[in-house]
Amino acid sequence: MLLLFNYTLNVGEKIEYKAKYGPLNIGTMYLKVETVEVVRNIPCYKLRLFAKGGALGINLYEDFISWVDTQNFRTVKFYKRQIEPGWNYEVTINYYDNYVEYDETRDGKREKKTFQIPKNALDPVALIYLVRFLDLSDTIRVPYHMDGFSGYAKIFIKKKEQCQWLGIKEECYVISPILPMDQNKSKEVLGDRGGEILVSSSKKIPVKIKVNLVVGSVIGHIVGIK
Numbered sequence: 001m002l003l004l005f006n007y008t009l010n011v012g013e014k015i016e017y018k019a020k021y022g023p024l025n026i027g028t029m030y031l032k033v034e035t036v037e038v039v040r041n042i043p044c045y046k047l048r049l050f051a052k053g054g055a056l057g058i059n060l061y062e063d064f065i066s067w068v069d070t071q072n073f074r075t076v077k078f079y080k081r082q083i084e085p086g087w088n089y090e091v092t093i094n095y096y097d098n099y100v101e102y103d104e105t106r107d108g109k110r111e112k113k114t115f116q117i118p119k120n121a122l123d124p125v126a127l128i129y130l131v132r133f134l135d136l137s138d139t140i141r142v143p144y145h146m147d148g149f150s151g152y153a154k155i156f157i158k159k160k161e162q163c164q165w166l167g168i169k170e171e172c173y174v175i176s177p178i179l180p181m182d183q184n185k186s187k188e189v190l191g192d193r194g195g196e197i198l199v200s201s202s203k204k205i206p207v208k209i210k211v212n213l214v215v216g217s218v219i220g221h222i223v224g225i226k
Contacts, residue, residue, distance in 0.1 A: 007133045009033045009045050015205060017220030019051050026060060027053015029220035039077050043070045049125050051218055060084055066125035074120040095121060100145055117150045118143035127177060128197060132204035136173060144180060151180030163198060165207040165222050173199045
């Protein structure tokens with residue numbers, strides 16, 4: 001995928017959310033354009049989705065970092081760290097033209113893997129940012145890879161609804177991408193099996209994010225933009 005128009009992300013932009021796990025307020029979540037870094041001689045936006053908190057003995061730590069090529073908006077590198085009840089996982093994924101290399105540690109066991117991918121594949125965090133550059137009047141197919149599964153993600157408006165955020169009342173878009181994944185898997189971090197984002201129609205930013213966990217999900221409601 002090559003975006004045939006100019007786009008920019010504002011370095012330092014941080015969207016803050018109040019995070020809930022079921023009915024519990026557990027902490028904070030944010031999306032941030034942290035900086036521009038060079039990865040394998042490629043200038044990249046460093047994009048981060050981070051959530052941390054706990055309540056009633058439930059502690060969560062979710063850190064997703066995506067390095068996206070500033071020229072054609074493809075993932076160059078991805079990092080994920082998850083600590084949830086019964087789950088401890090860390091992985092670094094390097095994306096190349098048609099394959100990825102994993103260096104992962106699951107519950108203390110380290111393993112390296114390689115998978116084939118479509119050219120210019122994206123990750124879940126990159127998809128969230130990509131939405132602001134798309135015309136959502138039609139279904140968009142974009143190359144995608146995560147958790148060992150490759151293919152094309154379908155991005156479309158699932159429904160429209162009125163929303164209010166930071167004093168703004170407007171129509172918002174509910175987007176729940178259809179992602180390539182194991183058909184026996186009950187859900188994905190972000191996708192049509194439970195995950196979704198509510199996007200402002202005027203600003204194209206997520207005002208609510210629902211992220212699936214191994215058990216349950218975290219929902220972030222926007223509380224500020226810096």
